[in-house]
Amino acid sequence: MSTTTAEGSSNQTTPQGIDQGSYESDPAAFLRQRRGRYGERLAKAALVGSAGLSVLITVGIFFALLLPALDFFREVPVGDFLTGQRWAPTFADASFGVLPLVTGTIWTTLIGLLIAIPFGLGAAIYLAEYAPERIRRALKPVLEVLAGIPSVVYGYFALFFVAPKILDDLLSIEVGTFSVLAAGLVLGIMIIPTVASLSEDAMTAVPQSLRQASFALGANRMRTTLRVVFPAAVSGITASIVLAASRAVGETMIVALAAGTRAQMVSSPVDPGQTMTGFIAQTATGESTPGTLTYNTLFAVGLLLFLVTLILNLAAGSIVRRIREVY
Amino acid sequence: MASLGSIATAPLRAQREGDKNAKSIVFLGLLWFAILFAVLALVVLLVTAFVDGRTRLDANLIEVAQPGRMNCEHHHR
Numbered sequence: 001m002s003t004t005t006a007e008g009s010s011n012q013t014t015p016q017g018i019d020q021g022s023y024e025s026d027p028a029a030f031l032r033q034r035r036g037r038y039g040e041r042l043a044k045a046a047l048v049g050s051a052g053l054s055v056l057i058t059v060g061i062f063f064a065l066l067l068p069a070l071d072f073f074r075e076v077p078v079g080d081f082l083t084g085q086r087w088a089p090t091f092a093d094a095s096f097g098v099l100p101l102v103t104g105t106i107w108t109t110l111i112g113l114l115i116a117i118p119f120g121l122g123a124a125i126y127l128a129e130y131a132p133e134r135i136r137r138a139l140k141p142v143l144e145v146l147a148g149i150p151s152v153v154y155g156y157f158a159l160f161f162v163a164p165k166i167l168d169d170l171l172s173i174e175v176g177t178f179s180v181l182a183a184g185l186v187l188g189i190m191i192i193p194t195v196a197s198l199s200e201d202a203m204t205a206v207p208q209s210l211r212q213a214s215f216a217l218g219a220n221r222m223r224t225t226l227r228v229v230f231p232a233a234v235s236g237i238t239a240s241i242v243l244a245a246s247r248a249v250g251e252t253m254i255v256a257l258a259a260g261t262r263a264q265m266v267s268s269p270v271d272p273g274q275t276m277t278g279f280i281a282q283t284a285t286g287e288s289t290p291g292t293l294t295y296n297t298l299f300a301v302g303l304l305l306f307l308v309t310l311i312l313n314l315a316a317g318s319i320v321r322r323i324r325e326v327y
Numbered sequence: 328m329a330s331l332g333s334i335a336t337a338p339l340r341a342q343r344e345g346d347k348n349a350k351s352i353v354f355l356g357l358l359w360f361a362i363l364f365a366v367l368a369l370v371v372l373l374v375t376a377f378v379d380g381r382t383r384l385d386a387n388l389i390e391v392a393q394p395g396r397m398n399c400e401h402h403h404r
Contacts, residue, residue: 118361119361119364119365120361120365121361122357122358122360122361122362123358123361123362123365125358126359126361126362127362139362139366142366143362143366143369145369146365146369149372153372153376154372157372157375160375189365189368189372192365192368193365196365220346220348220351221346221351222346222351222355
């Protein structure tokens with residue numbers, strides 16, 4: 001085996017060209033300085049390209065929404081759009097107050113979260129802290145099936161089963177064919193796996209040593225779960241809830257089918273109402289002529305939806321960064 | 328005087344006894360309810376979809392020679 005010694009230096013170079021002295025003194029700097037192999041550089045370029053493409057697509061979507069929305073706002077003042085209480089963009093006496101769509105979206109999202117957070121977190125705590133491994137392996141995929149069911153199936157489930165049979169017949173809540181309550185309930189069922197699965201992952205990632213320390217101090221399993229594991233996993237749990245909220249805000253088929261198409265200020269959960277996504281689904285049928293005010297309305301509502309989701313995600317990121325605990 | 332063994336296993340015994348108190352049992356019951364609700368929702372959804380759609384579960388469902396609407400008209404006649 002040939003080993004060369006550099007003059008005036010104790011560094012040795014192996015046949016593979018690795019400078020042993022530099023490597024031993026500062027391995028990280030040495031590896032950074034080394035030129036990557038051709039395959040490595042290619043993989044890195046592919047990864048950077050993929051990441052860049054995702055960003056480009058997002059920017060593209062934003063501008064595709066923004067430009068027609070700006071045309072819309074040249075004709076309709078932003079203040080009227082955001083604070084108006086009558087939404088009738090296709091009527092002869094057109095009106096563009098988006099609040100009815102916003103209240104519909106808020107109602108369905110809140111009802112959905114009211115279902116998804118307690119049931120999702122309950123399922124997550126059971127799976128992470130109580131369930132034997134065999135039951136956990138069986139139950140988790142079953143829960144995840146709920147996330148894989150097409151939302152149009154959920155929409156019909158809300159319309160033909162939850163509203164007439166569960167709410168009307170079983171619980172004697174007088175809802176009509178369409179209501180934000182039925183849509184919200186089924187929306188909540190759909191996002192349970194999002195909360196459950198991500199929260200369970202966050203709780204499972206909490207180091208075992210924290211649980212052992214709690215047990216060693218005499219705490220029972222419930223106390224350990226609520227006082228040690230839950231606070232330690234709270235950043236992941238928050239992220240799961242915000243992701244679920246974003247899904248609820250952006251969900252289309254369930255609300256389009258079960259909440260109705262009457263854009264009105266929703267003051268009670270048994271009322272029908274239209275959401276922002278519901279309006280887009282109803283209006284974007286290919287019959288709207290590009291460049292018209294009705295057509296541009298779609299983009300104004302789409303832009304608002306985009307901004308609401310963006311704000312939710314930014315707020316979640318900020319909360320998670322503030323309360324994150326690193327082990 | 329307590330033996331070393333009893334001192335060492337005291338936290339474990341406390342945990343086991345703590346798991347049997349009323350609060351812990353109610354808590355576990357709530358967790359079970361949460362997961363059963365999700366599973367029950369899935370089962371009801373699947374059963375409802377099957378019951379509502381079972382009359383259409385025949386060879387015509389995958390028939391590609393004719394448009395589906397013509398089959399519907401044929402059924403109504």
